Amino acid sequence: MSLGNGQLASFWYDNWSPLGHxxxxxxxxxxxxxxxxxxxxxxxxxxxxxxxxxxxxxxxxxxxxxxxxxxxxxxxxxxxxxxxxxxxxxxxxxxxxxxxxxxxRPRDQVKDWVDVVWFKGSVPKHAFTMWTATWDRLPTRERLAAWGMPIATTCPLCARGNETRDHLLLSCEYSLQVWREVFIRCTAPSTMFTTWSELLSWIRAAGSKELKLLRKVATQAFVFHIWKQRNNLVHNQLSIPSSSVFAGLDREVRNIISDKRKRKTFSNLMSLWLR
Incomplete structure (x- = not known):
């Protein structure tokens, strides 16, 4: 409140002095x-x-x-x-x-993974799911059980381990089958990821800008589609083979690249993806 004649400013409840209210x-x-x-x-x-x-x-x-x-x-x-x-x-x-x-808005230091999650040409729904996964905030069964929900923590896709983010997206046998198809097109790592930081390092370690961008697009599509299938299985009891998940992922990656083909950074990605 900027004080003028004092006829409007509340003595007790307006901020008319440096002392606040x-x-x-x-x-x-x-x-x-x-x-x-x-x-x-x-x-x-x-x-x-x-x-x-x-x-x-x-x-x-x-x-x-x-x-x-x-x-x-x-x-x-x-x-x-x-x-x-x-x-x-x-x-x-x-x-x-x-x-x-x-x-x-809350302020924090810029994360070293920001360029992997948010980049020009990313699909908003993919980037958001990737961002949530990178923060390890996906409501996996182990997280839900930790909140007190009386549910089994077994991975719904493979039933061979507790459903954590790293298990579901990195080491689950169902997910690995989809990863193998992605690796054919994005160059496989020397060893399979065991931690989320190793996945992010693999994306950044691409030998060219085009391959790095393709890995970003493909990884975000992978995370989105695996999480989507996980939810379909848990909530709708809809089970489909991993090949069908990759077919949907493949189709979406092609659509993303085709839609942005006039951008210089995306112009050569289709030739890298089609193997």
Whole structure:
């Protein structure tokens, strides 16, 4: 609140001083201590061009009195109180959603996997699933059991281990059958991945920019389709062979490359994928 004539600014509940909302700074007993009613405006605290406040009895009240001495009285009667939207160091009279979001959103260091998850040409639904998997936030059976849900933790695709992210997407025999088809087109690693970081390293270790981009696209499509089939099996009891999962993955990768073929980075990917 930018103070003008004090007729609009709430004494207790508007942010018209550097002390913030005075009801929080002084405390809930502030209206009784300062003898200013809770619904008073700033102008109500001024009598005959002086602040009508009792002698301060706390450090918070001393701070308030110190600030009030910096405000020249009488207030400007021809200037109305106005609200300003302040986001960080960018004050203004209007609300700007983008600026406010940049101030409010949590900040963290840039992750080393950001280029594998978010890149130009990625499919939003694939990137989102890949992002969730990279954070290890997919609601696998082991995670659900850890939350207290009374369910079996066995992998629904192979029934040979607990369903964790790394098992489901890296070591499950069902998933490995799909991986083998992907590797034919994206060059297989020397040894199969055992951790998620090894998968990310394999993507980055491509010998060319085209192969690196193809690995990104194919890996994200793989994660999306395996997770989709897992959900179909768990929730709809729909079981299909791994070859059918790869057929759907193959068709989607071809569509992605074909749709973006006019982009320089995607122009040669179809020849790499078709083997």
């Amino acid at each position: 005075l009801i929080n700074h002084i405390g809930p007993l502030g209206p009784r201590a300062l003898r200013i009613r809770s619904n008073a405006v700033v102008a109500d605290a001024i009598v005959n061009s002086t602040w009508s406040l009792p002698h301060p009895r706390s450090a918070q009240e001393v701070e308030l009195h110190a600030h009030l001495t910096t405000i020249p009285l009488p207030l400007h009667t021809d200037i109305d109180d106005t609200y300003e939207c302040v986001a960080g160091d960018s004050p203004g009279c209007g609300f700007i959603a983008s600026t406010t979001w940049e101030v409010l």
